Amino acid sequence: MTVRHALLAAAILALIAVPYAITEQYYVNIASQILLYAVFALGLNILVGYGGLVSLGHAGLSGVASYAAAYLLAAGHGHVVAIAGALAAGLVTTAGFAALSLRASGISFIMITLALGEIIWGLAYRWISITNGDNGISVATRPAPFGLSLASADGFYDATLIVFLIAVAACAIFVHSPFGAALAGTRDQPRRMNALGFHVWLIRFWAFMFSGLLSAVAGILFVYYNEFISPQALALTASAEGLLMVISGGAGTLLGPVVGAALVVIVKNVVSAYIARWNFLLGAIFVLIVVFMPEGLVPGTVRLFRVAWRSARRPKPATAAAAATPAGEPKP
């Protein structure tokens, strides 16, 4: 455990140090984007990784929150009202999504979430009196909680980092709780869980709500980051991109979606400045991940690391210092 704690502390310190280590505003903004997409991917991962329910409509959930925030701000309300309203709108929509889509599982579940996501996209596109159509809604200001302005890149990064850390902690508590274990149970053995007296539907419903809450939070961060929202942010490609983040990083792991988000955001925004065919590169990376690490980058790297660690240690006892090696290898 101490190793984990040390690594965790190092990672958090590294994240806090980003605005100080990187002097270029642009890269701080990229880091903010990674964190906000990571929150989105973490939310999706609850359903995909732990619940075994693949959703292709999550961009709709974060989009509803984005639009609610932008609409309330444009109507002259304050940031507190906008954020509360956005969370409420996101959760209500999530409840609707869950109620409709949890009637099915497997491919049917994917198709229903896809259809619901497209409906939200269609509304954003066509309900012009509310959403301003494809011209979108601009948000004039970012909030300034406790008098700290988020207008600068560094300020926004710090706020996003706090939200991100809370989201990671919430996910960790969630998946390690008895409820998280029950959710994993419904993923692996839904019928057996049912026979054991667990209410499978209800467990999935609350997992969906938690996932939707994180999506709504990501949606609020998204609209404040871009200071603009338009239907493209709700399109199927945005949902699919979130799913790619989860799967490439490693579904069903806490760190996987974060790594996946970093991968996608960096290739899309940084690498694309140097390589014109950046989406080929992204595709090639995904193919390589699927071939060599089908479980995702994080679990795959851990696996390779362990293999390398063991093979590096194995010859040692055979040659010398055999007595110094402990018999039982401590699990990390």
Place this chain on the structure above:
Amino acid sequence: MFRRVTFRKLSRRTVLAGTAAGAAAALARFPAPAIAQAAPFKLGLLTVKTGPLAQGGIQMEQGVLTYLKEKNYTLGGRKVDFVSADTGGNPAGAKTKAQELVERDKVDVILGPLAAFELYAINEYVQQQKMPTLSLAAADNLTQRTPNPFLLRASATSSQAMHPMGHYAATELKLKRVVCIVEDFAFGYEQMGGFQAAFQKDGGCVTKKLWPPIVTPDYTPYIAQISDCDGVCQGFAGSNPLRFMKQYASAGLKYPVVTGETGGDDALLKSFGDEALGLVSCCPYTLDNPIEANQRFVNDIMKNYNVIPGFYAAGLYVNCQVVDAGLKAAGGDASDKTKFMAALKSVSLADTPRGPIKFDHLNNVIGTFYVRRIVKEGAKYGLKLWNKTIKTYDNVSQFWVWPEQEYLAHPVYSRDYPPLGKC
């Protein structure tokens, strides 16, 4: 013993993690470009090189590079550093790439973006950054009811070409009843609003407006609704005009078709077939223009890239001319953005490929618009079809014939404005 081993393992891993974090931080610290006095002028382009808008986006870049090559990479007496960024054709990408150009590459001016929703996504940002932006995006209101002082539009608003088209359809083509068909998004609404306003002012009547979605495999259900009229106005963009004209012809419809700058773009001529014969379009640029500036532009771009230029390439070429002239007027100094912007908007050019241009006080272009008809005779550059200019309208402003006050008192053209009249 066991403790010691654990401790050793811990320290090794921690050191590893620390090294990795340090290396990551060092990698992330990209060198900041030093700004010297004689530094080159930095020209940034926001364009779309991937996705469905890429065809126009690539022409935009070719237009810029053609001008830079012609001028040996010098604008207003300064060497030029050109940075091109691919937005991917979506608003969040446009914002990130605008930040890249402004914050990382420290550009002096932004050319582009292509689409209206991209321009809306960076509209607030370029105002905050006071970054002169010469966009091709046509969103009417950004030079009308909600003007952006750092936006300069040398191309046209969505409705600007459709006003003369409406006038021409009513007065010269003698059309009385027209059905409008266009993609279901803001550019389409604004185009058709402009056509309807000008057409009805001169006695015509729009009987129906049809809005197929942007991505639709089949226009047949919409084409089936075209009836009880003597003409059709389409406003399709990208490659959609090709599909529409094909399906329109195969449905056996013979009503004359009129369109705007995207629906009859010269870059589409090589892909159109005989179904497009007779298509009348109005555009701020025409390949057919015999003036020397246009001949030079067309020859250069064909020599460099072997492409037939259309409105996108010409638009960006003209933008570069404006930057060149503005920088010259500012004495080569673009450091004060407000002054540089003022110099840019007072530019007036006589010899651009699209003819003479100047800007109104809301930063939109006043220039010549060309009405063309697709014919077979006189086709050049190996084309089978040709946009033959049949009428030119000089000094067309975004307000057409209406006084500015009266025009701006109306809401922006939309799906419901102007409403369909009784006729």
